[in-house]
Amino acid sequence: MTMEPVERTELSILSEIGRISTSADDLHRKLQRIIEVVMRGIGKDGASVFLLDRSGKNVILEAAMGLNQEAVGKLTFPLGKGIAGWVAEQKVPLALADPYSDPRFQYVPETGIERFKSLVAAPIMDEDRCFGVIFVLSGQNWNATSSEVTILTTTANQISGVIRSTLLFQDIEDRLARLASIYEISMALTSTLDLNQLLSLIARNTTSSLRAQGCTIHLLDLPAGDGENRELRLTFIDDAVRDIDTVFGERMQTNTIRDKRPLLIADTSQDARVQDISNQHRVSILSVPLIFHDRVTGVITLYSTEQGQPFIDDDLQFLTTIASGAAVAVENAALFEREERMAGDARVRAQEFSILYDVGTAMSATLNLDRLLRIILTAATMGGTGLGFNRAILLLTNERTNILQGMMGVGPTSWDEASRAWTEVARKHKSLMEWIQTGELFESRDSEINEVARRIRMHMDPDEGVLARTVLEKRSFNVLDAASDPLVPKDLRDTLRVNSFATVPLVAKGRAIGAILVDNLFTRRPITDHDIRFLTMFAHQAALAIDNAVIHSNMETMNRDIRVIHEQLAQSEKMAALGTMMAEITHEIRNPLVSIGGFTRRLARKVTDPDAKKYIDIILSEVGRLEGIIHDNLAYIKNVGPQFSRTSLNNIVEEVLPVYEDELRQRGINIERDLSPEIGSLDMDPQQIKQAVVNLVANAMEAMENGGTLTVRTYPSADSRDAVMEIGDTGPGISPESMHNLFNPYYTTKVRGTGLGLPITHRIVKAHKGNIVFRNKETGGAVFTLRLPVPQEK
Amino acid sequence: MKKILVVDDEENICKLYREELEEMGYEVTTALDGGSAIAALEKARYDLVTLDMRMKGMDGIETLRKMKERDASLPVIISSAYEEYKNDFGSWASDAYIVKSADTAALRDTVKKILG
Ligand SMILES: Nc1ncnc2c1ncn2[C@@H]1O[C@H](COP(=O)(O)OP(=O)(O)O)[C@@H](O)[C@H]1O
Ligand SMILES: [Mg+2]
Numbered sequence: 069m070t071m072e073p074v075e076r077t078e079l080s081i082l083s084e085i086g087r088i089s090t091s092a093d094d095l096h097r098k099l100q101r102i103i104e105v106v107m108r109g110i111g112k113d114g115a116s117v118f119l120l121d122r123s124g125k126n127v128i129l130e131a132a133m134g135l136n137q138e139a140v141g142k143l144t145f146p147l148g149k150g151i152a153g154w155v156a157e158q159k160v161p162l163a164l165a166d167p168y169s170d171p172r173f174q175y176v177p178e179t180g181i182e183r184f185k186s187l188v189a190a191p192i193m194d195e196d197r198c199f200g201v202i203f204v205l206s207g208q209n210w211n212a213t214s215s216e217v218t219i220l221t222t223t224a225n226q227i228s229g230v231i232r233s234t235l236l237f238q239d240i241e242d243r244l245a246r247l248a249s250i251y252e253i254s255m256a257l258t259s260t261l262d263l264n265q266l267l268s269l270i271a272r273n274t275t276s277s278l279r280a281q282g283c284t285i286h287l288l289d290l291p292a293g294d295g296e297n298r299e300l301r302l303t304f305i306d307d308a309v310r311d312i313d314t315v316f317g318e319r320m321q322t323n324t325i326r327d328k329r330p331l332l333i334a335d336t337s338q339d340a341r342v343q344d345i346s347n348q349h350r351v352s353i354l355s356v357p358l359i360f361h362d363r364v365t366g367v368i369t370l371y372s373t374e375q376g377q378p379f380i381d382d383d384l385q386f387l388t389t390i391a392s393g394a395a396v397a398v399e400n401a402a403l404f405e406r407e408e409r410m411a412g413d414a415r416v417r418a419q420e421f422s423i424l425y426d427v428g429t430a431m432s433a434t435l436n437l438d439r440l441l442r443i444i445l446t447a448a449t450m451g452g453t454g455l456g457f458n459r460a461i462l463l464l465t466n467e468r469t470n471i472l473q474g475m476m477g478v479g480p481t482s483w484d485e486a487s488r489a490w491t492e493v494a495r496k497h498k499s500l501m502e503w504i505q506t507g508e509l510f511e512s513r514d515s516e517i518n519e520v521a522r523r524i525r526m527h528m529d530p531d532e533g534v535l536a537r538t539v540l541e542k543r544s545f546n547v548l549d550a551a552s553d554p555l556v557p558k559d560l561r562d563t564l565r566v567n568s569f570a571t572v573p574l575v576a577k578g579r580a581i582g583a584i585l586v587d588n589l590f591t592r593r594p595i596t597d598h599d600i601r602f603l604t605m606f607a608h609q610a611a612l613a614i615d616n617a618v619i620h621s622n623m624e625t626m627n628r629d630i631r632v633i634h635e636q637l638a639q640s641e642k643m644a645a646l647g648t649m650m651a652e653i654t655h656e657i658r659n660p661l662v663s664i665g666g667f668t669r670r671l672a673r674k675v676t677d678p679d680a681k682k683y684i685d686i687i688l689s690e691v692g693r694l695e696g697i698i699h700d701n702l703a704y705i706k707n708v709g710p711q712f713s714r715t716s717l718n719n720i721v722e723e724v725l726p727v728y729e730d731e732l733r734q735r736g737i738n739i740e741r742d743l744s745p746e747i748g749s750l751d752m753d754p755q756q757i758k759q760a761v762v763n764l765v766a767n768a769m770e771a772m773e774n775g776g777t778l779t780v781r782t783y784p785s786a787d788s789r790d791a792v793m794e795i796g797d798t799g800p801g802i803s804p805e806s807m808h809n810l811f812n813p814y815y816t817t818k819v820r821g822t823g824l825g826l827p828i829t830h831r832i833v834k835a836h837k838g839n840i841v842f843r844n845k846e847t848g849g850a851v852f853t854l855r856l857p858v859p860q861e862k
Numbered sequence: 863m864k865k866i867l868v869v870d871d872e873e874n875i876c877k878l879y880r881e882e883l884e885e886m887g888y889e890v891t892t893a894l895d896g897g898s899a900i901a902a903l904e905k906a907r908y909d910l911v912t913l914d915m916r917m918k919g920m921d922g923i924e925t926l927r928k929m930k931e932r933d934a935s936l937p938v939i940i941s942s943a944y945e946e947y948k949n950d951f952g953s954w955a956s957d958a959y960i961v962k963s964a965d966t967a968a969l970r971d972t973v974k975k976i977l978g
Binding site for chain 1: 874943966
């Protein structure tokens with residue numbers, strides 16, 4: 069039995085196509101070989117293939133036999149236009165004996181189509197999706213039989229398999245490249261906090277990833293809590309697109325901001341939204357809003373001119389993903405900028421202080437208060453270069469408590485020590501500074517006079533006697549006979565064991581900051597008025613030096629506070645912003661990676677071709693690498709394990725509260741603290757626990773809009789196994805809707821909330837093997853209770 | 863045949879999970895958002911749900927809460943792109959927590975462990 073000739077043709081064509089499909093050629097070459105086989109098989113002299121382009125809206129000539137090769141890759145028809153466009157749209161085959169008389173035919177002279185008289189076209193179908201159109205052309209008049217049309221249709225089906233797998237590879241490759249660039253851009257976004265640098269970085273990367281001609285970025289006035297202020301704040305414009313931007317920029321931005329949605333214009337000359345201003349321009353534009361916490365903070369606009377390709381939906385998706393990261397990075401940079409300004413103020417203040425510091429350094433050798441007092445008193449008691457009194461005591465006032473307190477006393481304890489010291493001074497001719505540098509003239513700390521000095525403590529009340537009056541009246545007293553002087557209380561006389569002494573006030577900038585008391589216990593030399601005048605001048609110098617030292621130490625504390633606040637602000641905001649961004653990007657990247665990798669694995673099980681297997685392995689290993697990168701970065705940014713050290717929980721509280729003191733006061737919130745010393749030290753990461761406490765205190769503070777009381781309590785649990793800390797407020801309490809969401813990341817009821825405070829706190833506490841719970845008090849307000857295990861000694 | 867409901871707002875992931883799980887011999891239905899997931903549970907009985915945590919519209923956690931309110935005994939596997947909340951949500955909220963990966967072994971193992 070012989071086969072029908074047509075069937076034989078069909079079989080040989082199909083088996084040939086099968087061989088070509090599994091060859092190592094690229095798609096273009098495969099198509100070229102396939103149409104040649106088809107053309108010969110049907111016995112005609114021309115053939116061609118059109119495929120749908122990236123946008124799915126046009127067909128483009130991919131391979132041709134008998135036509136001008138220059139047309140390949142160039143000749144396009146929109147869907148529905150020309151024979152190719154019509155077949156692709158209608159998805160039905162078409163045989164035309166005389167195409168030139170058909171109204172659907174569009175003559176394009178550059179193709180060389182006029183060499184042919186008849187044609188048959190069939191759609192390349194994959195289920196109900198059309199990939200393109202295959203043509204067979206004939207130089208002779210040809211009335212194609214239905215079996216000839218069937219051959220072409222069957223062939224077209226076979227081709228669809230080749231195209232599908234190639235497109236799948238291409239698609240995966242494209243997406244992988246895109247993900248890689250999303251990832252790269254995202255990483256780059258975290259590399260700088262300089263706003264201008266950041267914008268040009270975003271512009272450069274998006275422009276090149278989308279093969280656009282240029283980019284503009286407009287930032288709206290950054291939210292300073294002032295609602296809908298939408299002034300333009302900062303603009304970045306690529307020079308390459310400056311001209312086009314003047315035509316379209318404003319319209320695009322206005323629409324994007326208004327709709328809070330990305331806007332894609334494939335062709336400005338065809339789009340109703342910009343046609344009126346389009347003129348001669350045939351440009352493709354993509355505008356995507358930067359959205360941070362539900363508000364539009366800016367717009368990125370990309371332009372593709374006629375030299376480039378029009379944007380498609382995929383590009384819009386891509387840019388939207390980038391924009392979500394960029395919005396956070398921009399916000400972050402803005403925040404940093406604001407903080408730097410704040411730190412700038414602090415620097416000015418520090419500078420003011422440091423001028424004082426320098427003056428202070430010039431005036432005395434040290435700003436260390438303890439050392440300074442010792443120098444002053446040594447000077448007062450030293451013969452030769454000093455003032456030469458036997459003993460001296462220095463007292464300082466505490467303005468807050470209104471108490472005058474003896475700080476230090478210097479002088480020999482006995483006649484023996486006195487004469488030894490003074491002969492040495494006389495013999496060695498050392499200066500005061502030399503004495504100070506080479507050691508102490510007298511036994512220091514636990515000398516008797518130092519003990520005496522530190523026992524003196526009184527209210528600054530005139531009734532307290534001569535010392536209080538020295539300070540209050542800012543004048544000196546020369547007590548000649550303590551026993552009969554009504555201004556000398558008996559206990560002072562008893563502690564000093566001397567009947568004559570003198571006092572001078574320490575006055576700095578008009579304020580009495582303390583007093584110096586001197587006597588001549590051993591030599592019994594009377595203190596003269598001249599002595600007093602000299603001592604007063606010296607006291608004046610000393611007071612300034614002391615004042616400077618005090619300011620300096622305040623400044624150090626303040627600087628430290630500012631630094632702590634600054635660091636904490638920067639740290640928490642940056643971490644939160646970075647975390648949000650990373651989580652966002654992870655989500656965006658991980659999902660498509662799962663599809664890419666997951667389907668590639670499935671593909672691997674179906675493919676036998678060794679070359680294809682090689683490609684699949686490459687894709688899989690790259691997907692694995694991307695997954696690894698995501699994992700590592702997240703671990704670094706989000707989940708740094710605790711670094712344990714023995715630390716007092718109470719100390720942490722005492723460190724955190726002062727940071728919020730000012731703000732709490734301004735908000736009319738008072739602090740009630742009840743810290744039990746019984747809880748002792750715990751194994752913890754002090755930074756992390758501090759972060760946890762900061763988050764809870766901040767939430768409590770933010771909950772009390774109209775003032776109230778912040779309660780911080782620590783105590784050991786009943787079984788002493790845990791240290792418990794309660795942070796309570798008198799705010800509205802946790803609303804029922806919030807209850808189950810509280811530890812959800814990104815859950816926030818605040819306009820500027822991150823919704824990460826509690827999740828982070830929760831994680832930290834968990835990492836410490838502790839727990840955290842909350843409840844609403846009957847009396848109103850919320851209480852967060854945190855438990856951390858007490859180390860169990862073996 | 864045991865029935866699984868796959869909930870994920872990414873169509874491709876639904877498709878992937880479906881193909882992988884069908885190959886293991888389960889009957890799979892997919893839902894692209896929380897709302898239609900709940901609707902699917904109203905219509906038919908399922909033996910297991912895999913649930914994305916972060917979706918547009920009704921969030922995964924919200925969906926999980928609704929599911930557990932309907933039927934606390936229905937096993938739910940959270941399948942999430944976030945790995946850092948595994949500890950936070952894994953234990954108290956759901957029966958298992960897997961991090962989405964191109965390698966579906968974790969998904970298959972977890973499903974097998976729960977459904978046998
Ligand atoms: N002390 C509190 N009183 C009332 N509500 C609170 C309190 N602490 C937290 N919340 C609620 O929990 C939400 C999440 O808190 P959090 O995770 O710290 O994020 P954020 O403070 O950034 O919003 C807050 O937005 C708020 O609604
Ligand atoms: Mg908070």
